[in-house]
Amino acid sequence: METREIIYCLKKIVQPYVQNDLALQDFDGNTNFIKDLEINSAHLVDIVLDVEDEFNIAIDNDSMDKMVTVDDAVNIIKSKQEESDR
Numbered sequence: 001m002e003t004r005e006i007i008y009c010l011k012k013i014v015q016p017y018v019q020n021d022l023a024l025q026d027f028d029g030n031t032n033f034i035k036d037l038e039i040n041s042a043h044l045v046d047i048v049l050d051v052e053d054e055f056n057i058a059i060d061n062d063s064m065d066k067m068v069t070v071d072d073a074v075n076i077i078k079s080k081q082e083e084s085d086r
Contacts, residue, residue: 006074013050017043029071
């Protein structure tokens with residue numbers, strides 16, 4: 001799956017949890033889930049669960065802690081997909 005496809009899916013996943021709709025309009029790799037989109041930590045867990053379902057992967061706690069920006073999430077998703085392809 002290409003990066004832009006993953007970003008598109010991520011945007012759909014996070015949209016219900018976003019508190020700052022203006023930041024969602026500028027959603028890109030540098031977007032920070034907490035600082036920019038103002039998503040609280042409880043909702044981040046929901047997002048991780050949704051990401052796991054959408055991409056058919058498992059995200060461990062270490063990876064979840066590193067998921068700060070959209071680029072971080074994309075890299076983790078790609079890494080987990082590669083692991084599952086092996």
